[in-house]
Amino acid sequence: MQYDPGSFEAKWQDRWEQDKTFYAVEDESRPKFANIQMYPYPSGVLHMGHLRNYTYVDVMTRFKRMQGFNVLAPMGWDSFGLPAENAAIAAGVHPREFIESQIAQMKVQLRRLGAVYDWSRELASHEPAYYRWDQWLFLQLWERGLAYKANAPVNWCPKDQTVLANEQVVEGLCERCGTAVEKRDLDQWFFKITEYADRLLPDDSQLEEWPPRVRVMQQNWIGRSQGVTFGMEISGRQEVFDVFTTRPDTTFGMTFAVLAPEHPLVETLLAGSDLEEAGRAFVTEVRQESDIDRLATDRPKKGFFLGVKAINPINGTEVPLYMADYVLMGYGTGAIMAVPGQDQRDWDFAVAHDIEIIRTVQPPDDFEGEAYTGDGVIINSDWLDGLDKDAGIAQSIEWFEGQEIGKGDVKYRLRDWLISRQRYWGAPIPMISCPECGLVPVPETELPVLHPDVEDYQPKGRSPLAAVEDFVNVGCPSCGGPAKRETDTMDTFVDSSWYFLRYSDPHNEDAIFDPEKVKYWMPVDLYVGGVEHAVLHLLYARFIVKVLADMGLVEFSEPFLRMFTQGMITKDGAKMSKSKGNVVSPDPLYDFYGADAVRLYELFIGPATDDAVWTDRGVEGTSRFLKKVWRLGTEVETVDRDAADGDRAVIAKAHRTLRKVGSDIERFHFNTAVAALMELNNALADYVRSDDGARNETFDEAYGMLLKMLAPMAPHMSHELWEMRGGEILADESWPDWDPDLVVEESVTMVVQISGKVRARLEVATGISEDEAIALALGNERIVGLLDGLEPKRVIARPPKLVNIVM
RNA sequence: GGGCGAGUGGCGGAAUUGGUAGACGCGCAGGAUUCAGGAUCCUGUGAGCAUUACGCUCGUGGGGGUUCAAGUCCCCCCUCGCCCACCA
Numbered sequence A: 001m002q003y004d005p006g007s008f009e010a011k012w013q014d015r016w017e018q019d020k021t022f023y024a025v026e027d028e029s030r031p032k033f034a035n036i037q038m039y040p041y042p043s044g045v046l047h048m049g050h051l052r053n054y055t056y057v058d059v060m061t062r063f064k065r066m067q068g069f070n071v072l073a074p075m076g077w078d079s080f081g082l083p084a085e086n087a088a089i090a091a092g093v094h095p096r097e098f099i100e101s102q103i104a105q106m107k108v109q110l111r112r113l114g115a116v117y118d119w120s121r122e123l124a125s126h127e128p129a130y131y132r133w134d135q136w137l138f139l140q141l142w143e144r145g146l147a148y149k150a151n152a153p154v155n156w157c158p159k160d161q162t163v164l165a166n167e168q169v170v171e172g173l174c175e176r177c178g179t180a181v182e183k184r185d186l187d188q189w190f191f192k193i194t195e196y197a198d199r200l201l202p203d204d205s206q207l208e209e210w211p212p213r214v215r216v217m218q219q220n221w222i223g224r225s226q227g228v229t230f231g232m233e234i235s236g237r238q239e240v241f242d243v244f245t246t247r248p249d250t251t252f253g254m255t256f257a258v259l260a261p262e263h264p265l266v267e268t269l270l271a272g273s274d275l276e277e278a279g280r281a282f283v284t285e286v287r288q289e290s291d292i293d294r295l296a297t298d299r300p301k302k303g304f305f306l307g308v309k310a311i312n313p314i315n316g317t318e319v320p321l322y323m324a325d326y327v328l329m330g331y332g333t334g335a336i337m338a339v340p341g342q343d344q345r346d347w348d349f350a351v352a353h354d355i356e357i358i359r360t361v362q363p364p365d366d367f368e369g370e371a372y373t374g375d376g377v378i379i380n381s382d383w384l385d386g387l388d389k390d391a392g393i394a395q396s397i398e399w400f401e402g403q404e405i406g407k408g409d410v411k412y413r414l415r416d417w418l419i420s421r422q423r424y425w426g427a428p429i430p431m432i433s434c435p436e437c438g439l440v441p442v443p444e445t446e447l448p449v450l451h452p453d454v455e456d457y458q459p460k461g462r463s464p465l466a467a468v469e470d471f472v473n474v475g476c477p478s479c480g481g482p483a484k485r486e487t488d489t490m491d492t493f494v495d496s497s498w499y500f501l502r503y504s505d506p507h508n509e510d511a512i513f514d515p516e517k518v519k520y521w522m523p524v525d526l527y528v529g530g531v532e533h534a535v536l537h538l539l540y541a542r543f544i545v546k547v548l549a550d551m552g553l554v555e556f557s558e559p560f561l562r563m564f565t566q567g568m569i570t571k572d573g574a575k576m577s578k579s580k581g582n583v584v585s586p587d588p589l590y591d592f593y594g595a596d597a598v599r600l601y602e603l604f605i606g607p608a609t610d611d612a613v614w615t616d617r618g619v620e621g622t623s624r625f626l627k628k629v630w631r632l633g634t635e636v637e638t639v640d641r642d643a644a645d646g647d648r649a650v651i652a653k654a655h656r657t658l659r660k661v662g663s664d665i666e667r668f669h670f671n672t673a674v675a676a677l678m679e680l681n682n683a684l685a686d687y688v689r690s691d692d693g694a695r696n697e698t699f700d701e702a703y704g705m706l707l708k709m710l711a712p713m714a715p716h717m718s719h720e721l722w723e724m725r726g727g728e729i730l731a732d733e734s735w736p737d738w739d740p741d742l743v744v745e746e747s748v749t750m751v752v753q754i755s756g757k758v759r760a761r762l763e764v765a766t767g768i769s770e771d772e773a774i775a776l777a778l779g780n781e782r783i784v785g786l787l788d789g790l791e792p793k794r795v796i797a798r799p800p801k802l803v804n805i806v807m
Numbered sequence B: 001g002g003g004c005g006a007g008u009g010g011c012g013g014a015a016u017u018g019g020u021a022g023a024c025g026c027g028c029a030g031g032a033u034u035c036a037g038g039a040u041c042c043u044g045u046g047a048g049c050a051u052u053a054c055g056c057u058c059g060u061g062g063g064g065g066u067u068c069a070a071g072u073c074c075c076c077c078c079u080c081g082c083c084c085a086c087c088a
Helices: A009-018 A048-066 A082-091 A095-113 A128-143 A193-200 A212-222 A248-253 A264-270 A276-288 A291-295 A344-352 A389-402 A515-521 A537-550 A586-593 A595-604 A616-635 A645-666 A670-689 A696-710 A715-724 A770-779 A781-787
Strands: A032-037 A070-072 A147-157 A162-164 A182-191 A224-234 A240-245 A256-259 A303-311 A318-324 A335-338 A406-412 A431-434 A438-441 A473-475 A482-485 A526-529 A563-565 A569-571 A747-754 A757-765 A794-798 A802-806
Touching: A009 A095, A009 A715, A032 A048, A032 A515, A048 A070, A048 A095, A048 A526, A048 A569, A048 A595, A048 A645, A082 A095, A095 A586, A095 A595, A128 A147, A128 A438, A128 A537, A162 A182, A193 A212, A193 A406, A193 A537, A212 A537, A212 A563, A224 A248, A224 A389, A240 A248, A240 A335, A248 A389, A256 A303, A256 A344, A264 A276, A264 A303, A276 A303, A276 A318, A335 A344, A389 A406, A586 A595, A586 A616, A595 A616, A595 A670, A595 A715, A616 A670, A616 A696, A616 A715, A645 A670, A645 A696, A670 A696, A696 A715, A747 A770, A747 A781, A757 A770, A757 A781, A770 A781, A770 A794, A770 A802
Parallel strands: A032 A070, A032 A526, A256 A318, A526 A563, A747 A802
Antiparallel strands: A147 A162, A147 A182, A224 A240, A224 A303, A224 A406, A256 A335, A303 A318, A431 A438, A431 A482, A473 A482, A747 A757, A794 A802
16 A cells, blocks of 8 residues: 555644644643744745744654643744734735734644644734733833833834844844944833843753753853942042943053043033044044944054043052043943053054053063963052962952942943834834823723724834824823823834743733743743844843743743754755745645655754755655555564564564654654664564564564654654554554663674774673673684784773773 | 854764764665666665785874774864854
8 A cells, every 4th residue: 555645644634633632721630841932923935944943843742742741832923023024014915914814824834744733822922912911011011110211322223214122233233134233312112131131141050951052142142241340530620430340450550541432421521622623523433333333343443532631549640531432331331441451452542542551460471562361470560469360350359349449340241122113013012101290101901002003004214103193192191181102112022022921821811821820831841943042032031031030920030941942954055045045845845745754854854953954855765764664554464473583673673762762852863763763664674574474463563663653753644554553543642661671682792802903793692791701702713813822911891892802 | 352063975964971983864886676767675885905705904174192992082283153242
């Protein structure tokens, strides 16, 4: 009987859905397993790059369920936000219409893959029933002082016509469209993620099942630096400014100080001075530089002498005060003490402006021409002389604190999360601006603030919602007077920072979720998605969950226990994507090979963490494998006879395969799991062909195990075969346990080496002793011949694997 | 500039704690079946030398080292990928 996946795949897809096989309800009798993938934005047509991800998650859903877990396998849609809106605009369709048809399309495609979900928990972030709770969450942050509006220099994407969060600017370019980002001073809404900076530092004890790479990326992004902040006076004036340094041990080497051009003191110092005009021109010049230019490290450092001297508090020396483009207002205090002897940037500046350089750490011999940043003995530093770096830092901090000039301090690279967007397709920010009362939150009872339908949703630099008069004009909730709504919408990353919690209780109309249901299902046991979200979504979600934990709504502070980031599928040297024109659609492959062969190749293509190159031939290989399995299951004639050695061997092979496949799936080593199943299938085929023929019980047992192991990976075929062979629903079978007695090999090949080179291979019993192994090796005919009567210097035995005779 | 990861046949890739390098698959070659093609099955397939001996030599980016034994551990170098980067 021929393998014809087209004849049964749709049948099983219907069955799983109609029987609600993978729908989940709370059940205290079983351990839960929340198996969640990053919800996709509705891009419409899926290609093999997307399907890799869905296949992995589906395998885990099916595998964990067979293992007895109460598996939560939900799906939702990141349907608000820039990606969805831009795609809609490109398609020339209203975003709502666009994403709803895309969602419908994607559901069909997921179904054809055989991916199973609990569709009763489906959610989409553009639905009022969902974004209502975005708005509620915003109000909670507002109440806690974690949401605020401020005028600040922000990133503006001229193409997308909106501001962006720091995390959404990659090397000075818009993360979405690649346009160079500009700086603008604007009133914008922020979430105070910096208040959680320390708690967001990856804690190895809680994130131990995260890819180390992602932890490092978050750590870099948060950028914690420990040091000292101290005040500096300006000679002959009243003003004082703070500087932050991580190297207080080098303070004696300060030969100048620098303010960021945006530093408020700059204007104070310039006002009315001879330098006023030239100084302002310098500030303007620096501010006009793009981020890309300003971030380039290899260009000369621009500076401007402010005409005054600052006083180094550690020795009373007066040093010239500059402003320079290499000092950033957004980090630390926006002002630095410059120590060219130990800092390369300061060195470059000092050389360019002919400023004295004093080394305060003894560099190694013949080290010259650059700053020495390494450790060494402190010199030219009065009472710090002779100490090393760490002791110098400790003693100088003590001195600063003792003199009450400065104190130990910690600074972060992380900035607050800019969450307002001047775009149409997002959740309205539930705030009202009243001329009398100022910023007033929309009362919770009036949520959701409905997102109005408009004709003209094109981005034009201010929110399209601002043009909707009956949306904008409202009564102030506080005084009743005329007031205006906030018209900016929320960053889509707000939507995605908590949606996984909502899966626990997706239809709740009275609360963001029932804490009891979240307590049962959450945190997420396995979270699967792309590494591109390492410092975006994954950081934001961790932040929001910590806020919810502080509110007492959840009992955990980390949302994702285990994180898996899959590699990309590439073709013709590039990531598979519509814009690159190198997508491979699954549909023709489903038609020709069936979904199972496609799934299996996605699993077999290479290590799940690595990028992999797509080749159509690969599906041919997994398809052949499935045909062989099919033929074994449908054409083999078994015989009734007594068990023999071959029977035990084939059962043992099945148990060893079971042990390997189980642990491989657990570790996302799908490629080797598939290889192990191929080996088992080959072993079964050999067994069937053997002289004795296949014995009924043996074949049924081993083949049944093969089908169960295939059930998560090639579900359609394995279910069909299981049913044909008289079984019920294969998904409801439990994952078998491997038998420790059976997985032990009875005999193994032992190699005999002479001086490390393999000279003989012997079959030996697994339990062979060291003495027996040596005796056997030395007695071997070939070995005897090669030794030619010479005495071995040493014999090393590692039974049962190896004996090495050292000559 | 700093940090992290990787480099294995023609190709994708295997290889707990150092212990048979190349599992599994693709491709390729030969054979069987077939009118033919396709499909399927069998055999072979790291390189070189041999083929009297399934025997020898070399072989996991390059060089050195530790060890009875190194893809695996240590040092230096090369190449590629990723992250951060005028963050004080």
